[in-house]
Amino acid sequence: MSRNHPSKDLNQRSQSMATSARPQARRGPSGAWSRLKPVNIDPLDVYGLPSRGETRLHDYKVQESYYTKIVERYMKFCASSGGGEELEKAFTALSLKGNPPEQTGGQDRPVLPRQISSTARPNDMPNILMAMRKLREGILGSRRRDNFAQRAYMFIIHASILTGHWESYQPALLYLLREIHPRTPLSLPELQEFAGYRILDLACRQYELMDAFAAKLAFNQNDRKVSAVLMALVHDDWVRFWRVKRAVDGYQRAIMEFAAERMRLHALKCLGRGYMTADRAFVERTGDASWPDLVKGGVGWQLQEGGSVLIRKPKAK
Template sequence: MQRKGGRAPAGHLSRLKPVEHDPLAEYGLPSKGEKRLLSPKVQEAYYAKITERYLAFCTAAGDRDELQRQFARLAITDQRNPKPSSASDDFSNQVYLFSIRLGILASSYETYYPSLLYLLRRQPPNPRSRRPGTSPAPPSLPPPQQSQSQPQPHTPHLTTAPQPRAVPLTTVEQADLAAYLILDTACRRGDLAGAYAQRAAHGLRDRHVDAVLRALAADNWAAWRRARRQADLYRATLMEGAERRVRAHALRAIGRAYLTVGVRWVEGQLGMAWDGLREGFGVGWEVEEGGAADGEEEGGKVVVRRVKGK
């Protein structure tokens, strides 16, 4: 029943559900005139809300494997890469680090790769990266002074605003970022030579990274799996970029070395179910169903190659 004039009773308005408000969607883009995010306090509050949701997301996942599956299902559809600000402080470092690690877990190189390069390029050079036997570059000589009798060219008086100095990362943070970059280069980009060059340029001494590079250089699936088990969540996610290549090489090695193998043995060695191997890698080996009779393991055996009679 409506009142005179077409207005609904006041009780009708009270039964409306409150509008759900997302504090992260409240702000627009600075390029569109949004000014509130230029305030350092607002930036810190915004970042705190993001980390709060991130921790809740990780807690809800439960274990490491489920967390990786949850991140694998994420899809970033709106990629915005604003130009990095010239201001550098501890807070901005932490924001960049958070963006890098979250982008790695989401397998979004568009997110983590630019920030990774930006943070590493603004760090002071590592003295260990200089080749032995070389000396630092000599200081440049000052320009020659003109004599007082020569007329001095008129130059306008230019002043530049002082640039804020970059706050360096900790040694651990810098080593982690260098390791991420090397693993990304070797695994996702498939550039093993470039990864070794970056290792030398950053002076990185990391036994796990060395083990990954050695496994890739030798196409050693067993060493690769060992390094994968020893990796933390970020490094393990970066290593996924080369997982298929190394597993495919292991399949080819089995095909050259065996005539018949057990289905369960193949699954255990390659860390994948037989159906996944057939669908994902086009494995056409014949499977003979059977139990544990004649010494064969349960689940049947795979006939890799048949010996042709003379």
């Protein structure tokens, strides 16, 4: 009868103890990971800024798909605002006019205030404007100047004008007129329309009246309302300015708004120099604003009983 060698028994016991001490892999519950909710990525946030390295938006098909998403979101925003005066109030409430201008030369540019996107949110316009900027930079980077680029830039210009976001509509407007139009010509009514925006921008926002007249001549722009705005600004004619402002469409009126405060201040100064008292209605017509809004704007005149406004007190003898 054979007997195992003591050292061989010791080795076998050591191996058995090591095997039993080794941790065994345990399989977790199969549904553990399935309980995690998938991350919802906003379609407008899929791409970054081409000026900061994003290259996917240089592809024509990607640009067209992204443009469709932007238009859908924009139309949803407009529909949720109720349209008409309510929509105009929604645009005004965005308060985007104070944003610093974009810089050129490929440098970092100030961006719009970012918010977590949600199509159900009523204040989605900052994200839509950011998406428009991405698309615009993508088209610019790809040097695209075909019918799609023309249509996309026209949409971006319209939306940016309504929000008063000149950081977006000015470069888009210049690219449309200077780069796209020579390659893919606008129709005559379209050229008149967008050249008119350029002229009004020069006159009302930049207050460069000579440049505005030069642009009017260069584009052979013959819109009577645009001409009336220019003449009103040249002659400080606030009566004509307010009258034209009420007669133009929403896009032209939004650009004219840049000059409204300047024209209002001039009108009220003239009123202060020429009158000691005036009817409230007359003061409101002169300033093209309600009395509470004039007071908020800094008018220090006194509203008296009966509806008259005390502008200046007689000097004591």
